[in-house]
Amino acid sequence: MDEKTTGSWLIHHTQRLQRAEYLPGYDRIYIAGKAGILLSAISADKASELSRERVNALATASKITPLELPGLLTKLQERELIDQTANGVSVLGVTTQAATLMHTARLFAISDPTPIENAALALAEAASQAPLDYNEALQIGDEHKLTKTLAQQAISESSDVGFVDVESLSGGQQLFFNGNLFRRDNTEKIKRVLDSLGSADQRLLNDATTQLQQRGCIEVTEIRRMLGDALFEKIMSVGLFDINVVSNPQEETGFVTLPSAFSKFSTSTVDDAFDLAKAFVSSITYGMTKSPSHRGRIDFVAALIRTLIRGEPIGPVPAIAQDYRILEVKGVVQVKDGAKNGRKGPMMWLLKREVGELALQVIMQGDASEQSLDALPSAAVSRYRGPEENQQIVRKKQVKESPTVTNDILRVLRTTGAR
Template identity: 70%
Template sequence: MDEKTTGSWLIHHTQRLQRVETQRGYERIYKAGKAGILLSAISADKESEISRERVEALAAAANINIVFELPELLRTLKELDVIDESANAVEVLGVTTKSTLTHAAKIFEAANPTDSERAVLEIAEAASTAPIKRSEALEIGDRLRLAAAVAAKAIDDSSDIGFVDSESISAGEQLLFNGNLFRRDNSAKIKRVLDSLGPGEQRALQDATSQLQARGCIEVVEVEKMLGGPLFAKVMAVGLFDLNVVSNSSEETGFVTLPSAFGKYSSSFVDDAFDLAKAFVSSITYGMTKSSSDRGKIELVAALLRTLIRGEPIGPVRAIAEDYKILELKGVVRVAQGSKKGRTGPMMWLLKREVGELALQVLLQGDASEHSLEALPTAAVTRYRGPEENQQRARKKQLKNSPTATNDILRVLRTS
């Protein structure tokens, strides 16, 4: 794997490790991933200086302990020459998502990772191309010269921690896969899935896919209605579609996107390893579809995004100070008082240009660009839950109902 792909898996695995009681055996993955998550949160396209208070707020929002973890992670990033520190501020060099992933990979290598840690990264990468059998995963251990017991534990840990999903297909045999199956060679894989379905399911899935290609992002209830409950549960459990959930104090709303929708230059898994563009698109779509009209109808969202991508602020409007807080917490945008065209009030700047470019690409796939440059919609999104977590929830729900419900899809994805 190249450094960017390695960095993507480090972030992925660290997010899974945060959900278990101990990271024992995978401490180097955890440290490198946490450093990458912190660097993503505090960095921008251009070199910037941010206050200690803001660094701590962004770190806390990223689930980084500001007493025990933050000082060590800042020290590690300083040794890598991507930040500098003073008593009251942290200076961050201009860093993109892709360079953040490269830095995470370098931190991982410098920590002298164990063969077991390398193995769980390799297993996840292999299982993202096509479902692999447990026996094939053991061959990865052989290639890394792991003892049989160590290789077996790496596979068990991968499944137990959530680095990969697993489905039993026979006594003593499993299929291992993960939510990135449809981010690569997507057309061929979708055709295989379609071929495994009945005529009615084929038509429903083709229609839903066409709608997502045309519109970019659709509310989950509409997609579920298109597919019907059983087919919806099946395709969501294997990651054929991405479910993004945004929430605020009054409701939780899901939006569906295609996993390949964010593939701009290479693998969309690398391009949006932190789910930033997905959070951006979902927040904007929430505002476009769910917000009330009393704060102004949104028009020309493409123009809005292009303004931000050029480095210019949008606003000033009151809504900016209240909406899209999740994007502030993830370090995607900055909100501050400013003046424009004789008006003064809250304004917003885009800190990560590539995130805006990816969001624009997805929204321009269809007719989502009928919304406003003058004001952001009333979204007030305060939390975002990404596709991988939602897919794992779907898997758990499905396993309770029918342990073999996805076998047909997983098996057909292994065919040439």
């Protein structure tokens, strides 16, 4: 794996470890991943200096505790990625998410990782290309010089904590895969999925995919209505479509995107490893569909995003102080009071240009118009839950209700050759 891919899996695995009980043996993954998450939160397009208060706030939003923060900052300083002063933190030349992933991988590499940690990363990468049977998973352990017992332990722990998903087949067989299965060039894989379905389901899935390609994103209830409950659960459980959830104190609303939509140069596993572009799109589309004009309704979304990408602020309008809080806490934008054209009020600057560029690509390739997202919340978005976490929720429900409902899809992906 190259450094960017390794870094993306470190972030992925760290997010899984954060949601699980403490699992000894994966500390180097966890520390490197946490350092990468922190670096992503505090970095911007240009070298920047942040106050201690802002660093603490961004760390808290990234689920980094006050106990963890000093050690992570020290590690970043030792790598000359930041400089610490009594008043704050300066980020030194880390201006892209790709660079953040590469530095995350390097932090891991110099931490003397264990063979079982390296195997856990390799297993996830292999399972994202095509489902693996148990013997193939064991072979990955062998390639990393693990004994059979340790290889079995790595497989068991990887499936337990969610580094990979596991599907039980008849005869005691197992297939291992993960939610990144369709984040690469996925035309052939989608064809295999279609071939595994009956003609009626093929037609429904084709129609839904075409709608997503044309509209960019569609509210979850509409996709469920198009596919029917059974096909919806089957498709979502293997990650063929992504569910993105935005929420606020009043309600929680999900919408569906194609996994490959958030891919710019390689795969969305790498290009949007931190789910920042997905959060950006969800916030911008709220402004397009629900915010009244006096608060700052977005009528020309492409022009707005291009303004931000050029480094110019937008505003001042009241909605900026409320509707983009999730982007503030993720370090994607900065909001502060300013003046423009004789008006005063909240204004917004884009701190991570590449996130805006990726969001613009998704919106322009799919017609993210008012009708495509007319069910987003009518209050400010304060939380975003990404596709991987949502897929885990769907899979837990699916496994409980019908352990074999996705077997046909996984089997055809497993047995039809090229990855």
